[in-house]
Every structure is written in C-alpha cells, then in structure tokens.
Amino acid sequence: MPKVSVIMPVYNMERYLTECMESVLNQTFRDIEVICVDDGSTDRSPSMLDQYASADSRVKVIHKANSGYGHSMNVGMDACNGEYIGIVEPDDYIKANMIEALYRSAVNYNLDMVSSNYIRFYGDSENRIFQSCTVTDQLSLYNVVINPYDKRDIFCGNFINPAGLFKRSFLKQYDIRHNETPGASYQDIGFCFQTLAFSRRMMLVDGAFYCYRQDNPNSSILSKGKMHCVIEEYAYIYRRMREHNAELGSFQPQFVSEKTGSYIYTLQRLAPEFRKEFLCLIGNELVEFRDRGELDVSVLSDDRKKILYQIMENPQKFYDMFMSFRQEIHEKLAQYENAVIYGAGLIGKRIYDEMAEEDRNKVKGFAVTVLAGNVENYHGIVVREIDDYMEERESIAVIVGVAKRSRNAVTGMLSEKEFRNVIVLESLGVNI
Known part of the structure; x- marks a missing residue:
C-alpha cells in the first residue's frame, strides 16, 4: 500500500495537465499513488491521463460522467489506499520535495493534518510571476503541534486544501467529505472547515511547496x-x-x-x-x-x-451604499483626463472592475512601489512602478487602491513624491 494518495480532479485541463502530472510523478518521495478523476472531460485530458497510467503503475484513472468538483473529490477519496491523502489541482503544480516534507512531519508527529504556505503564480513558464502567500503571520504557529480546539485563531489562516496532507483514517473517522453541489465553486470551504474543526493534532510547516495558478481562464467566475x-x-x-x-x-x-x-x-x-x-x-x-x-x-x-x-x-440601504462606490469613482474622476490606480492587488483590481466604461478609458495603468512580485498587467492594463509616472504627477489622478491599514502610508508616500491629485474613495470601507 502506498504511503500517500494524491487526488487530482480533472475537467478539460489539457493545457496544464502535463506540467502538473510531471510535478507529481517526479516527487522525491516515490511511495505514492495518483488518483486521477476525469469528470467527463471533452478535450484530450482523458487520453492524456490514460497514457500516464500506461506508463506509470502509480497512476490510476477513473472516468465518469460530469457531476462536479465535490463528487469527483469524494470518488477520488473512496479510491485512495494511502496513509495520507493530498490534493493537487490539474492547473497547478508542486515543488519536488512537497510530499516528502509534509509526510515526514505528519508521521513524526502523528498528525491528523499538516499544511503549509504556498505560492501564487501568473503567466506561462517563460514569463511567470510568483507571489509568496503565508497561512498566517503568527510565526509561533509554525512547526509546532496545534490543537485547533484550543488555538482557535488558526481559523483566521489563509488555508488552501491542496497545500496539505490529511490522514485517511482521520477523514474516515469523522466522515469528512466534500459537498456534492454542481460545478466547481466553494466545495473546498466545507472540507477545510471540517478538517480544522475535527482535528486535534495539526501542524503548519514553515515552507511553501504548492504553486497555485491565478490566471486560468476556465476558473470559476461569480455569476x-x-x-x-x-x-x-x-x-x-x-x-x-x-x-x-x-x-x-x-x-x-x-x-x-x-x-x-x-x-x-x-x-x-x-x-x-x-x-x-x-x-x-x-x-x-x-x-x-x-x-x-x-x-x-x-x-x-x-x-x-x-x-x-x-x-x-436593511439590505436595500446597504445595496445603495455598496453601489455608491461606482458613482463616487465617476464623480472624483470627472475633472481628470488620465488616471492610475495605485495597487495591483485585489482592491486595485476591484476598483477597476467597478468603473463605468468611460472612467476605465481614463486609466493608463496600475502602479506599485516595486514591480517585482506583482502581475505585469490586468485585463491588458499595464502595471508599472509609481516612479514611472513622476513626469505626469502634476496632472494625472492617482486612485489609492490598497487596504485600509495601508492607506495612510500610501497617501504619505504619494505626497512626498509630490503627486498632486490623490483620490481616496470614501465608500471603499463598505466595499472592502
């Protein structure tokens, strides 16, 4: 029996599948099985998986009609034989030592589950941008055995299920499964909450092994x-x-x-x-x-x-406040011909997404302090360092698109650089 089972739920992932499978099969820890669950794919994914199974006895492929992510994960879990179970999404990939590092910790400390930091990435293999992501900023929570019942601030962590391993007997003991709703949205939330809440022995390993794609056009959108x-x-x-x-x-x-x-x-x-x-x-x-x-x-x-x-x-009143965000952007940009959004993260992108078309046309780009580690564009809008806009600081509007805790520091920095037209959105607190 293998020490670790890796579940890979697959639906129309031919574009990314080779890189993902190679990263799993070339792990330094060899005693694994890879359970690939083909959820009724209509591209070349099924034949690609079958080829891997023919070439490597550790690969097992389950073909089934399309039924959604949750059901695929449960089918995969039922087929596992390993002592621990991991999850790898087919548009992501993992570092060569991931399973070895996590499994050694899991066994040495008899853990119900072990998790780790991870890496977000954008772009293809030649022009890839990476961003390190920590589960928590509390360094004291790493590399120690944690009982979530006693240490409940662990629930504030930024967990993703694929960055960890879960003891199979632990999952069976509490019948921890994925919710079998259609599609591929949110079913990971219930699994994550259950594993944390039922666990009495878990650990966060201070390392980042899982590479988590952010620019898959087939990823779920919120309709x-x-x-x-x-x-x-x-x-x-x-x-x-x-x-x-x-x-x-x-x-x-x-x-x-x-x-x-x-x-x-x-x-x-x-x-x-x-x-x-x-x-x-x-x-x-x-x-x-x-x-x-x-x-x-x-x-x-x-x-x-x-x-x-x-x-x-009053949901209606809150809706009106929420939607006032777009109107505020429009009113504050009315006197300017060009603008830049400072912040290329979730908040900066959110501001851009909320803009009316005529206001979007004024945006020349996103700005950051240092380009390294940031995406190079968003919907074709370039990301540049703020100093690149210095020659336009007298005329261009700079919309501050960062978290509340960082706004004073950013506005202070822009003032020191003598940007004259800094816009802070008052309704941002309702929206972010």
Whole structure:
C-alpha cells in the first residue's frame, strides 16, 4: 500500500495537465499513488491521463460522467489506499520535495493534518510571476503541534486544501467529505472547515511547496449561480455542525466569522445586477440565525459586525451604499483626463472592475512601489512602478487602491513624491 494518495480532479485541463502530472510523478518521495478523476472531460485530458497510467503503475484513472468538483473529490477519496491523502489541482503544480516534507512531519508527529504556505503564480513558464502567500503571520504557529480546539485563531489562516496532507483514517473517522453541489465553486470551504474543526493534532510547516495558478481562464467566475453555491456550502457546514454538535458545536463563532467573510467576498465579485438579490438572500438568512440565537459574532471585527448588522437591518440601504462606490469613482474622476490606480492587488483590481466604461478609458495603468512580485498587467492594463509616472504627477489622478491599514502610508508616500491629485474613495470601507 502506498504511503500517500494524491487526488487530482480533472475537467478539460489539457493545457496544464502535463506540467502538473510531471510535478507529481517526479516527487522525491516515490511511495505514492495518483488518483486521477476525469469528470467527463471533452478535450484530450482523458487520453492524456490514460497514457500516464500506461506508463506509470502509480497512476490510476477513473472516468465518469460530469457531476462536479465535490463528487469527483469524494470518488477520488473512496479510491485512495494511502496513509495520507493530498490534493493537487490539474492547473497547478508542486515543488519536488512537497510530499516528502509534509509526510515526514505528519508521521513524526502523528498528525491528523499538516499544511503549509504556498505560492501564487501568473503567466506561462517563460514569463511567470510568483507571489509568496503565508497561512498566517503568527510565526509561533509554525512547526509546532496545534490543537485547533484550543488555538482557535488558526481559523483566521489563509488555508488552501491542496497545500496539505490529511490522514485517511482521520477523514474516515469523522466522515469528512466534500459537498456534492454542481460545478466547481466553494466545495473546498466545507472540507477545510471540517478538517480544522475535527482535528486535534495539526501542524503548519514553515515552507511553501504548492504553486497555485491565478490566471486560468476556465476558473470559476461569480455569476448568479455562484451566489446560491456559497449559501448552500455554508448550509452544508451548518448541517454537519448539527450532526456533530459535541465536536463542532462550540465552533459557532468561527463558523459565523468565516461565513461573513465569504459572503462579503462573494458580494464584491458578483456582477452588479445580482448583488441586490444576494443581499436580500443573505440578509434573511442572517436574521433567521439571529432569531434562533445562533449568530455568535464574538470573534468578528468591529467593521465586520457593522457590515453584518447593516445587511440584516436593511439590505436595500446597504445595496445603495455598496453601489455608491461606482458613482463616487465617476464623480472624483470627472475633472481628470488620465488616471492610475495605485495597487495591483485585489482592491486595485476591484476598483477597476467597478468603473463605468468611460472612467476605465481614463486609466493608463496600475502602479506599485516595486514591480517585482506583482502581475505585469490586468485585463491588458499595464502595471508599472509609481516612479514611472513622476513626469505626469502634476496632472494625472492617482486612485489609492490598497487596504485600509495601508492607506495612510500610501497617501504619505504619494505626497512626498509630490503627486498632486490623490483620490481616496470614501465608500471603499463598505466595499472592502
């Protein structure tokens, strides 16, 4: 029997499959099996997987009709024989020592699960941009055995399931599965919450091994159907908490915190025409939770509590505030012919996405302090260092697109560089 089983759920991934499979099969740790679950692919993925299975006995391929990510993952888990289970998405790849590093820690400390930092990347192999991502900034949480029941701030970590390994007997003991909703959106949330909440021995390894693609055009986008997916995923977690109240009941504050964060994130990314309906849906749901005495907000920040209460009290009013963001951008840009957005991360991109077409046409680019580690363009809009715009500092508008905690530092830096037209969006706090 293999020491580690790697599940790879595949749907139409011929473009990326070779790099992914080669990274798994060329691990320094050889005692693995690779369970590839073909979810009814219509491209060359099935034949490519079969070729790998013919060439390497460690590869097993399961072909099935298309049924979604959650079902594919559960089919893969049922086929596993390894002591530990890992997950690799077919558009990503892993460093050669990933499984060895994680498995050694898992065995040495008898862990239910082990996780690690990871690397986001953009672009093809010749022009790739990498960004290191940490699960947590608390260095004391790395390389030590953690009991999430006692150390609950671990739930604030930026986990991704593929950056870890999970003991198969642990998953079976608590029947930890993926929610089998259609498509490939949000089913990883329930699995992540369950593994953390049920685990009593876990570890964060201080290393980054998993390379997580950010520019796959086939990745999920947040259309109307996605808003129902996120609601259903948290309904699934809630049902699991009720079924296992003894083990999970006390994690209600963490559940409310994660759900609130996911709902806000989904709202930010939904197409504008679906936002009002989504706010009404989650507003009614949150009121029901409150009326049952289950809306424990004890670990929410004051800002998150404020947003939560506003949505519950008056979804329409919150929608109007939320949508005022676009109007504020338009009004503040009216007197300028050209603009640049400082910040090429989630917030800067969010500002660009919210702009009306006539305002987008004014944006010459995104600006960052140092280009290294940042994407080179977004929707064809170039990312440059802020100093590249110095000659235009008298006339160009600079929209500050960074997190609230960084805004004072950024506006101070822009002032020192004598940029005259700095725009800070007042409604950004509602939206980010």
